Amino acid sequence: NAGVMQNPRHLVRRRGQEARLRCSPMKGHSHVYWYRQLPEEGLKFMVYLQKENIIDESGMPKERFSAEFPKEGPSILRIQQVVRGDSAAYFCASSPSGLAGGLQYFGPGTRLTVT
Amino acid sequence: DQQVKQNSPSLSVQEGRISILNCDYTNSMFDYFLWYKKYPAEGPTFLISISSIKDKNEDGRFTVFLNKSAKHLSLHIVPSQPGDSAVYFCAALNSGNTPLVFGKGTRLSVIA
Numbered sequence: 001n002a003g004v005m006q007n008p009r010h011l012v013r014r015r016g017q018e019a020r021l022r023c024s025p026m027k028g029h030s031h032v033y034w035y036r037q038l039p040e041e042g043l044k045f046m047v048y049l050q051k052e053n054i055i056d057e058s059g060m061p062k063e064r065f066s067a068e069f070p071k072e073g074p075s076i077l078r079i080q081q082v083v084r085g086d087s088a089a090y091f092c093a094s095s096p097s098g099l100a101g102g103l104q105y106f107g108p109g110t111r112l113t114v115t
Numbered sequence: 116d117q118q119v120k121q122n123s124p125s126l127s128v129q130e131g132r133i134s135i136l137n138c139d140y141t142n143s144m145f146d147y148f149l150w151y152k153k154y155p156a157e158g159p160t161f162l163i164s165i166s167s168i169k170d171k172n173e174d175g176r177f178t179v180f181l182n183k184s185a186k187h188l189s190l191h192i193v194p195s196q197p198g199d200s201a202v203y204f205c206a207a208l209n210s211g212n213t214p215l216v217f218g219k220g221t222r223l224s225v226i227a
Contacts, residue, residue, distance in 0.1 A: 004158070006158075033214065033215075035215075040219070041219055042220055043215075044217070045215065045216070056214060058214075091158050091159070103149075104161075104215060105161070106151075108157055109158050
């Protein structure tokens, strides 16, 4: 059973470009979470999605960031017009259930560098 | 404001001795706590968890203790092994509100 897959693992973008980060959850998992880790910081929640629905986006910046989890295919985190402050590691996690105790399994992360 | 705090950025322990990693939280609504271990260039992997109805949970060399009145938990690793060298994150959540809230992590170095 493959784990959570994220690609690309490393992404370099110039300021003003768009970044698209992909996450394929574990088989059988319909809940996906995106977290961001800035240097020397812990992981910070961004958004929680279930298939075709955004459940909680309270951690998502209001502008330039969007996320989706379509019926078919991976979840996508999209950052438009990237700025240097967007440079971070972005982790996706999945779980079979959204309830407490529904363990979240993390992918290896995408390291975004904005030059 | 940091709802989950790991006040020690790093810890060095000799192989075979006990490692104790600490975590404090401020939100009394948290009722489930987890420890994740992270190696460089990898995602966090789940280590052990504890529900607020318990004060101790043990899994092999790993034990987590919860002191609800002090809003404090700790992870004990005994005996420590060089392969335990990693960053350890404490995380908490509130039942029914699923996003995990993470501490900043503690980098554990186990010296052979």
